[in-house]
Amino acid sequence: MSIGELNVSRWLEAHCNRNSQLSVLPRSLLLIDVMGDDDYQLVVADLFQNRLRAFKRNLTSDIVLCDLPNSLIAFYTNHLEPRVPAVAVACGQDLFIFKNSKPFFKFRIPSSTILPVEASFWEKLGNNSVVSGINIGIEEINSTSLTLLTGRSQELMCTTSQESFIKRYRYKPLVKESSITCMCTIKKSSYDKKALSCPVLATESGNIYFLDPQTLAILQQANTCSRTSTPFVISSIGLFDVEYKIVIGCREGYICILMRGWLEGKLIIEFLHDIVDLVIVPGDNFIVVATSQKTLSCFTKRGQNLWSIKTASQVVCLCLVPICHLNVNLIAVGLRGGTIQLYHGRVVVDYTTVPETPSTITFGQLGQEENVMVVVTLAGTVTYKILKRTADFNVRFKENVPLLQCKPIPLPKRSKLFLEQSLRERNIATDMHQFFQQDLMRLRLKNASELVNCIENLENKEEFKIEAKICIRASAFMDTL
Structure with a gap:
């Protein structure tokens, strides 16, 4: 589908604020229920002013941070009503956790071992x-x-x-500290919307920490991979208590995967160019990776490349767009220049524009509206777009089959022979049944004639025993009396 065919806009331009003066890193923008009243707000970690801000219609909360924020997550810590999520922002070696727009807890990354x-x-x-x-x-x-x-x-x-x-x-104690570079959350034991989630922290030294949502203690620690690597983007899927997968993108161009029970991740993909961003598509569990060479690629969890396409401009950010009432998972691709393309698989199904190049994109519920896209640009402009309730992407979908599945699967010789024989039997089933009945009648007639000859040749009419042996070889058989 070409962009020229997409004439009808599926998005409502709700609001555009050019005076917000926000400087936001990717994955530092969330749509969450801050107060637990089902009135979702926009939470931003402002890099320029070192502040954690929450917006509803206007600014509702403004918290000063002690260091530069680089990542933002939200998770539920208990089952108490009302269900109020905790907002965690990473600043250097510390993880500051807030609840009800107030300080709640501080977690510090343990010191690493010194040589x-x-x-x-x-x-x-x-x-x-x-x-x-x-x-x-x-x-x-x-x-x-x-x-x-x-x-x-x-x-x-x-x-x-x-x-x-x-x-x-020389008289000060020697400590090896590592900063938090990226974060994500993983559901602990249930896929419910407000179920407990474990924070997952990745550090500059390559360590991965899983925190308990209730005690905020370290549940598990692992390494990114056997090579020296620095994570900068991380994504998860699954349940911590059952089975999960953590996909880690590194500055060195590595894509690593970490699964339950592993103490060290496995390198599955290695790029020659820098990685811009990555997302995991739910259901298929495909890994979509954007690189600095205007390339968007899709991989399986084993690192097999399903498809790769070239984009019109350089990709600056990715965002998963789950549309629940349509049962569709799209990928929003922010391009340099202000264009945001929505992909279903490798097909562009829609696009929209913003005034400047986007810095980060998030999608979810805002207020009482379920499907809202919020885009913060590099110039600090905040744009709100609402998906129309009549939007239907299914009518424009093309067959989304990976390229490798379009090729015939090579079959072993025995399997190929079996399929050919099965097809032959289906085509001439009536003739084969008639031939079998004819051969069976001939066999019975031959056995009866042999029995008569034996009886006639006996002199004393004594009892005798007839033993029949049938030797079958492929499609031929031999009867011996």
């Missing part, structure tokens, strides 16, 4: 009153990869005035 060589180096510097022989110690840790060192040692390797730097920090 023995690095720990010994700083311990020696702290015990010596005079800084001497630092070049020998620096050469020892210089052979180690920078990604495995603490921030203090990394800064030491890059600074020119190393002696003054050591004098300033």
Whole structure:
């Protein structure tokens, strides 16, 4: 379907605010029931002003954050009524959790293990009153990869005035901290809309933490994969207590998958170009990945490429658009220039536009309206679009079969022979039945004549025994008396 064929707009332009001055990272925009009164609000983690804001018709909540926010999630922590969700925002090494627009809990990422060589180096510097022989110690840790060192040692390797730097920090405790780079949630034991969900945190060092929704303690810890990688986008599907899949996109171009019971993820896809965003399509569990080379690709959970298409402009963000009353899951693809295309599989079924290039897109319920798309652009414009109740995407759907399924499946020789024989039997079933009956009558006639000959040739008319042997080979058989 070409864009020229899409003449009728399925979206109502509800509101466009050009003076909001919001600076929002991808996955820092949510539509949630903040107060538990079924009146959904827009929650934004503003990067420019370090604030957590909630909008209804106007600004309803404004909370100052102590650090730059990089990700935002919402989850339910208990079964108490009214069901009020917790809003969690990641700032550096800390996860700040709010309820009813008030501070609720703070979780900090545990410190990572420090290399023995690095720990010994700083311990020696702290015990010596005079800084001497630092070049020998620096050469020892210089052979180690920078990604495995603490921030203090990394800064030491890059600074020119190393002696003054050591004098300033040598008596301070050495701690290896890792920042939260991305987050998501996973349902714990039920798919209900307001069921308990476990926060899933990914850190810059490649660690994945699963938190208990009630106690906010670490339930499980795993690594992204065996290679050195830094997660920047994460998505989940399934139930934590039953079976789940965590798909992780890394800055190095890796796509890793983590399943229940694994302590380390598995690398399934490796791109030569940078990954922009990814989403998991429910039902089929396909992984749709956008890259910096204007490419949109679909993969299975095993990493098999089903299809790849080129987009008109560079992709800047992705968003899953579930339309429940139509039982359809679309993918909103934000393109540079302000165009948002909606894909069903690899087919463009609709499109809409915003004033500038979108920064992030979210879809869900806002207020009492169920299907609302909210787009925040790079210039800070906030656009609200409502899906018409009469919108029907099914009339424009084409057959959405993966490319690999269009090719005939190679069959083994025995299976192919079996299918050919089965087809032959169906086509000439009547003739085969008549031939079988004729052969059976001949067999009976031959056995009767042999019996008569045996009786006539006996002299004393004594009793005798007839033994018949039938040897069948393929389509021929032999009767021996």
